[in-house]
Amino acid sequence: MAAKGKQTTEGLSWWEQASSYQRLVDSVDDYGIIMMDLDGTLRTCTPGVQALSGYTAKEVVSGNFAKFFTAELQASDYPEQALSQARDKGRFSDEAKMHRKDGTAFVSSFAIAAIPDEGGVVRGFSAIVRDVSRERGAEEDVRRSNAYARSLIEASLDPLVTISPEGKVTDVNAATEQITGLTREALVGTDFSDYFTSPQEARAGYERVFADGQVVDYPLELCNVDGSVTPVLYNAAVYRDDHGDVIGVFAAARDVTAQRLAERRIRQQSQEILELSTPVMQIWEGVVAVPLIGNLDSQRTQLFMERLLERIVETNSPIAIVDIMGVPTIDTQTAQHLVETITAVRLLGAQVILTGVQPSIAQTLVHLGVDWSGITTRSSLVSGLKVALDSLSLRVVDRETGASRS
Amino acid sequence: METESVSEVVIVSEYDIVLARKGIREAAVECGFGLTDVTRIVTAASELSRNVFLYAGEGVVTWHVLHGAHVGLELRFIDHGPGIEDLDKAMQPGFTSGRGMGMGLPGAKRLMDEMLIETEAGLGTTVIVRKWLSSRFE
Amino acid sequence: MMTSGISVMRLGAVLLVAVPSDPDDDTIADLQVRIMEALNGSSAQGLILDISTVQTVDSYFARTLTETVQMVGLMGGVTVLSGMQASVAVTTTQLGLSLGPIPTALNVDRAMVRLQELLSERQI
Numbered sequence: 001m002a003a004k005g006k007q008t009t010e011g012l013s014w015w016e017q018a019s020s021y022q023r024l025v026d027s028v029d030d031y032g033i034i035m036m037d038l039d040g041t042l043r044t045c046t047p048g049v050q051a052l053s054g055y056t057a058k059e060v061v062s063g064n065f066a067k068f069f070t071a072e073l074q075a076s077d078y079p080e081q082a083l084s085q086a087r088d089k090g091r092f093s094d095e096a097k098m099h100r101k102d103g104t105a106f107v108s109s110f111a112i113a114a115i116p117d118e119g120g121v122v123r124g125f126s127a128i129v130r131d132v133s134r135e136r137g138a139e140e141d142v143r144r145s146n147a148y149a150r151s152l153i154e155a156s157l158d159p160l161v162t163i164s165p166e167g168k169v170t171d172v173n174a175a176t177e178q179i180t181g182l183t184r185e186a187l188v189g190t191d192f193s194d195y196f197t198s199p200q201e202a203r204a205g206y207e208r209v210f211a212d213g214q215v216v217d218y219p220l221e222l223c224n225v226d227g228s229v230t231p232v233l234y235n236a237a238v239y240r241d242d243h244g245d246v247i248g249v250f251a252a253a254r255d256v257t258a259q260r261l262a263e264r265r266i267r268q269q270s271q272e273i274l275e276l277s278t279p280v281m282q283i284w285e286g287v288v289a290v291p292l293i294g295n296l297d298s299q300r301t302q303l304f305m306e307r308l309l310e311r312i313v314e315t316n317s318p319i320a321i322v323d324i325m326g327v328p329t330i331d332t333q334t335a336q337h338l339v340e341t342i343t344a345v346r347l348l349g350a351q352v353i354l355t356g357v358q359p360s361i362a363q364t365l366v367h368l369g370v371d372w373s374g375i376t377t378r379s380s381l382v383s384g385l386k387v388a389l390d391s392l393s394l395r396v397v398d399r400e401t402g403a404s405r406s
Numbered sequence: 407m408e409t410e411s412v413s414e415v416v417i418v419s420e421y422d423i424v425l426a427r428k429g430i431r432e433a434a435v436e437c438g439f440g441l442t443d444v445t446r447i448v449t450a451a452s453e454l455s456r457n458v459f460l461y462a463g464e465g466v467v468t469w470h471v472l473h474g475a476h477v478g479l480e481l482r483f484i485d486h487g488p489g490i491e492d493l494d495k496a497m498q499p500g501f502t503s504g505r506g507m508g509m510g511l512p513g514a515k516r517l518m519d520e521m522l523i524e525t526e527a528g529l530g531t532t533v534i535v536r537k538w539l540s541s542r543f544e
Numbered sequence: 545m546m547t548s549g550i551s552v553m554r555l556g557a558v559l560l561v562a563v564p565s566d567p568d569d570d571t572i573a574d575l576q577v578r579i580m581e582a583l584n585g586s587s588a589q590g591l592i593l594d595i596s597t598v599q600t601v602d603s604y605f606a607r608t609l610t611e612t613v614q615m616v617g618l619m620g621g622v623t624v625l626s627g628m629q630a631s632v633a634v635t636t637t638q639l640g641l642s643l644g645p646i647p648t649a650l651n652v653d654r655a656m657v658r659l660q661e662l663l664s665e666r667q668i
Contacts, residue, residue: 197473221473306442309630316650344633349626349649349658420569427566427600445599445631449639452602510603513639 032129035115040065040083043124052108052131054101065127068098070105086112086125095132107133156252159222159232162239163192163206163249170248179253181225197221197229209236209249222253231260271303278304280311280320287388288317289381293326301337309344318350319391321384325356330364339370351376351391355384414468415455417485423455426467430481433469437479438539446517447479447537453510454483454533462487462530478519478538486530493525550575552582558590558659559583560652565597572608579612583619590659591616594652596627606641613646622662624648626655 014020025033025046032049036042042061050056053068060067066079073079073096085092093111100106110129114122153160159176161169172187180187180195192206193199198220205218214237222230236251278300280290288311292304312320322341324330330338342352354377357365365372378384386406389396396406413433415426430451434444451467458465465485472478490496496511511533515521518535525531550571553560559582563575579591593609595601613623626649628636636643647662649655 201473306630306634309633313630313650316654318650318654340637344637347625347628347633347636347643347648348630349628349651349654424566424568431599442631442634445629445635446638448600449602449635452600452604453639456602456604510639513603513641516638516640517635 030130032127034065034127034129035124036065036127037124038083038087038122040079040125049129052100052106052129053098059101068108068129070097070099073097082112083125086114087122090114095136098129106131107136158255159253161192161251161253163236163251165210165246165248167192167203167206176253179222179224179230179255195223197223205234206236206249206251209238209251210246213238219256220253231256274300274303278307280308282311282315282317283321283385284388284392284394286317286392287319287321287385288312288315289321289323289385291323291326291381296324296327296330296334296338298331298333298337301334301341305337305341305344308341309348312345312348312350319353319388320345320350321353321355321381321388323356323381323384324354324361325358325380327361328358330361332364332368335364335368338365339368342375353378353384353387355379355381413470414466416464416466417455417458418464420459422467423452423459426455427452430467430469430479433471434479434537437471437477439479439537443537447481450514450517450535451481453514454481454535457510457533458483458485458487461485465530472536472538476538478536480534480536483533484530485532489527489529489531490523490525491527493523550578552578554582554586554588557588557663558592558656559586559588560592560594562594562596563598565599567598567605569604572605576608576612576615580615580619583616583621589621589663591621591623592626592649592652592655592659593623594626594655595632596629596651598632599629601628601632601636601641603639603641606636606643610642610644610646613644622647622659622666624655624659624662627651 026048028046029048029051031046032052033046034042034049035044042063042065045057045060047057049060053060064079065083066074069079078096082092082094091111091113093109095107095109097105098108108129109132110127112125112127115124115126117123153173156173157175159179160173161176162171164170169187169190169192172184176187177183191199193202196202202220205215205220208218209215214235216235218234218236220232220234222232224230232253233256234251234253236249238246239248239250241247277294278290278292280288283289288308290304290308296304308320308322311317342354345352352375354375356379357377376387378387389406394406395404397403398405413429415422415429417423417426427448431444431448434447439447451469455467458467462485465483465487467481467483469479469481472480497515498512511521511523514533514535518537520534520536522534523531550564550567551562559579561575561579564571567575582588583591593612598605609625616623624647625643628648647658649658
């Protein structure tokens, strides 16, 4: 909709008059707009140039465009080349360092255009200059902080890795290269799950991170190309772009080899303790005995059963005295194991003499509904030993009197 | 870069039961199981392989090491035989199915730590059993 | 189809059979046949089955063993099972296999002694 402005004597609207164009151009203050002749001498410039460079229009007009550029650029004839490009091609634009009146440098983004007259002959150039140092500086800052972040990632002793939603490795650090024995180039783009003893579990792991956002202490085993395996625990979380969309998973592995060794040592010690607490001792040729002390749980009883059977075979002992005087209570499952033990001992070709059965235990054992009539029992280990000696046709005799003591 | 290896034996005759036993024994020993646990695993495997042969005529036994937080051994017995009609009954101790002895399922379950059975009448049966290395000291 | 590995030895009135370590079904079946043959027409009265090298006893083995003991019994003989390994004893018990009331001994020497006891008891 054309504004119906005031008509002037020239027949043009206020909007179309040259003075209005002047006002337009002058109003732009974040760009400097210049007109110069063919060799770069400045003819006119807008107030925006002052804002940009600190020089007033009066100070720069009649000076050369080249003077805006830094000394190094002037020395290398950069401004002349810019102008001659504009002359040949009609346009030239670039980013280059310029300096202000106060000596500070700034990064400018400028565009030079050739201006022809009514006949088409190039009379001069226009140049539009903008200060982009803040953006470039921001980029520089970003680059610096990226470099900083990268150096942290590389310094980390924990193997770090990023995983794409498709399950591919997108980046690794030096520690990851070390633990896998492969270079970054070899790793990036391949499947994350390829490097574990259980690829299924590895896949399930990162799928869980994508689903839940994070995963903590996820156990896996990393493989090295040399065949060695490292147990690790993974902490992983999703990471996002500026819009909040998930880009991938960032995962850190913790080497738990030392931990696993310690755990194994504890397990061994537990087993040793269990064995110490159920010592199966050979008390005579052909007789082993074991005093069970404390509460018997299923695990302890199982271990005891295996130890007893092994010792019987090792020592060739047809008699095993099992004393449970020191066992206050027994649950049904443990009682079951005890019955199994007695049956198993029979299969070996030996027999159990059970001694020291407390009343409460006697109750539990009978309530099991097992037939105990075939099992020899005695109230104490001493009387159990007498039975053992008797069945081996042995007798204890008093040396003084010659009387039999068993 | 899988270091898991799955081993298998195809069961078409009684001799294959021994083959399966031998292979599984090796795997169990390599896993680090003690002698008694190895015997338990191999005996369970013998029973379950025998089932495959007796009731389906043929099938496959596979086994592989389980890794992760704990080490374990998993055995699978797969057949496309008649399937188990009444699974609950088959899991009762002392159950016989007409051949003079039980299917050994409750016994095998007793010897192992976990047992999973999938069966469908007319389609076949898959029995999966697992034993874990450090199950004793949890 | 190997049936090697089973030798049936005669020691006076006693038959001694050492069962190989991982016998297949055919070998186990053959064992029964060989024992029956050896008993038949001999004056042997006792059988010692030594399983000290056997690592796996499954239900088939157990059943064949029990049958053999019953057969020997019917023919007037006595069987003693010797040398069962500790881990086999544990597993067999937990599997719930019953070997019946078969006499057992820790090793062949003791089995001999036990056999003599049982045989002399019988003569009463």
